[in-house]
Amino acid sequence: MFELDIPGFGNIRLEHIVSDFTGTLSVDGQLLPGVMERLIKITDLLKVHILTADTFGKAKEQLQGLECVLHILTGENHDIQKEDYVYNLGNSSVLALGNGVNDRRMLHCAKIGIAVCLQEGCSVDAIRSADILVKSPTDALDLLLHPKRLKATLRF
Numbered sequence: 001m002f003e004l005d006i007p008g009f010g011n012i013r014l015e016h017i018v019s020d021f022t023g024t025l026s027v028d029g030q031l032l033p034g035v036m037e038r039l040i041k042i043t044d045l046l047k048v049h050i051l052t053a054d055t056f057g058k059a060k061e062q063l064q065g066l067e068c069v070l071h072i073l074t075g076e077n078h079d080i081q082k083e084d085y086v087y088n089l090g091n092s093s094v095l096a097l098g099n100g101v102n103d104r105r106m107l108h109c110a111k112i113g114i115a116v117c118l119q120e121g122c123s124v125d126a127i128r129s130a131d132i133l134v135k136s137p138t139d140a141l142d143l144l145l146h147p148k149r150l151k152a153t154l155r156f
Helices: 037-044 076-095 100-108 126-127 135-143 147-154
Strands: 002-006 012-013 015-021 046-050 069-072 094-098 112-116 132-134
Touching: 002 147, 012 076, 015 037, 015 076, 037 135, 046 076, 076 094, 076 100, 094 100, 100 112, 100 126, 112 126, 112 135, 132 135, 135 147
Parallel strands: 015 046, 015 094, 046 069, 094 112, 112 132
Antiparallel strands: 002 012
């Protein structure tokens, strides 16, 4: 569990991190340097969930060795599937990461939504739905590993 009191934002008690994979943690299906090491550290604090359409078919291979729930999305309405997943975990205990239009609903639903902008870009809808915008997944994950950064960003 991750707890932090943020002036104006309130006391947060997180149990889960839910992240998109393609364009959020990876580029062209390849996990970015430093991401795995940070995710492994975060498993001491939170349960890690990866929700992805797995565009490049590499998520399982790239996340090998990480204690996480990997959920490959199928069918249509991935935005609704992601939002429902976060809601069913107990959205007030979730921090979510994403970059695409299909991430906007989960970013808005989560207690803290972080939009990640990599080479693929970040949809305006994801940015508008998020609480924070970062330039890399390592920056996003470091907010949990260095909580004063998160506090400084979200305090009123």
